[in-house]
Amino acid sequence: MERFFAVVDLSKRFGGLEAVRQASFSVHPQEIVGLIGPNGAGKTTVVRMIMGLLRPDSGKVLWKGKDITREPTWKRVVGGITGTFQNSRPMKRLPLIANVMVGLYNPRVTRQGQWVKTVEARALEALEFVGISDLALTPAGAVSQGDLKRLEIARAIATEPELLILDEPFAGLTPAETRLLANSIHRLRKGGRFGRLHSEGCAMIIVEHKLSELMRIADRILVMHFGELLADGPPDLVVQDPRVIEAYLGRVEAPVREAF
Numbered sequence: 243m244e245r246f247f248a249v250v251d252l253s254k255r256f257g258g259l260e261a262v263r264q265a266s267f268s269v270h271p272q273e274i275v276g277l278i279g280p281n282g283a284g285k286t287t288v289v290r291m292i293m294g295l296l297r298p299d300s301g302k303v304l305w306k307g308k309d310i311t312r313e314p315t316w317k318r319v320v321g322g323i324t325g326t327f328q329n330s331r332p333m334k335r336l337p338l339i340a341n342v343m344v345g346l347y348n349p350r351v352t353r354q355g356q357w358v359k360t361v362e363a364r365a366l367e368a369l370e371f372v373g374i375s376d377l378a379l380t381p382a383g384a385v386s387q388g389d390l391k392r393l394e395i396a397r398a399i400a401t402e403p404e405l406l407i408l409d410e411p412f413a414g415l416t417p418a419e420t421r422l423l424a425n426s427i428h429r430l431r432k433g434g435r436f437g438r439l440h441s442e443g444c445a446m447i448i449v450e451h452k453l454s455e456l457m458r459i460a461d462r463i464l465v466m467h468f469g470e471l472l473a474d475g476p477p478d479l480v481v482q483d484p485r486v487i488e489a490y491l492g493r494v495e496a497p498v499r500e501a502f
Contacts, residue, residue, distance in 0.1 A: 245304060246271050247323075247405055247445065252301035254287050261287045263469040264301065269405065272443045274431050276456045276477070279466035280489060285449045286328065288466070289407050292447070293325045294318050305405075325407035326394040328449075334383030338374065338393055339365050341382050345397050368400040369393075372426045388419030392426065399430060405445045406430070412452040424455050431459075457481065465489065 248268040254261050262284040269275050277285050290296040292303055294315035303311045305321060313321075332341050342365035369375040372392040377385055382393065391411055398406055411427070412420045431443050450456040457463070457477040465473040465480060467489040473480050480486055 246306065248304045249288070249292065250302045250304065252288065252291055252298045252303070254284075254291060254296060254298050261469050262291070262298075265466070265469075265471050266301075267464055267471065267474060269445050269447060271404070271445055272431055273462065274427075274446045274448065274460045276460035276463045277447055277449045277466065278451075278453060278456065278463060279472070283466040284469040285466050286409060289325065289409055289447065289449055292407060293323070319401055319403075322402075322404035323407070324398045324401050324403035324405075326398050326409060326411065328409040328413060330387075330390040330394050332382035332390060332393060335381055337379045337381055338369060338385070338389075338396075339378040341393060342368050342397050342400050345400055365396075365400060368396040371399065371430070372396045373422060386419070388415045388423065391415060391419075391423055395423075395426065395430075399444075403444050405447070408446060408448045408450075410449055410451065412450055412455055420452060420455050424459055428459050453481075 245268050248266070250266050252265045253263055265284070265288055267275075277288065279285050287296065291298050294310075294313060294317075298311065301311070302309050305318070305323060310318060310321065318324075332338075333344070339362065343361050346361045346364060366375055366378055369378050372395050374385075374389050374392050374396070377389060382390065385393070391414075395406075395408070395411070408427070411423060415423065427446065427448070431446060448456060448460065460477055462475065463473070463477050463480040464471060465483075465486050467485075472489060473483045473486050475483075
């Protein structure tokens, strides 16, 4: 049986720095996988290789049994893998709805043929799904950081991904904004009323430093440290792993769950 998504022995060097060393893991359909680790652990390097923004020095990226390691980013989007970035870079003078519409002019969306709505209506659906349809005509440069984070997700889900990669979606958000965004992410995994995702939902890889919120919504947690995968398992078990605690806190006598 072919794997839905997997990376196998991914490695990446930047000069003398080995940023990622033989990382291997898989993701199942509709699974939320959290990718955590101290600063400089190699998390963002891994997701940039998954999205095709960096080419690994060795190893493979496998999507539905196919090796896509050398495919460009746009081809991965067409194939069903979409991601958001840690720093939002919207077209600030355009309204939110136009920011989403731009991404709808791609072969993946047009070939689906399952929706007979205008591009504008489809973009509005994506904004509604993440809870900011009331700001559809507001220029992107005039909304809050939290709303920009939700805009990033709306732009991504409008392409109907089967695997969504979120790089620090909660960074810079207030507690209230974090909860709202986490609820949107949870709904997306379960499926909802948006497009093809009405029945299927999508899988996700989430890189995040706000661990308490991530632990609430993730099915599995991967922990990276110095470029290597240190742990892989359910959130409750991972936070009690002495190796994980040491990576975050230094040597301690007993697990300290409150730190997460």
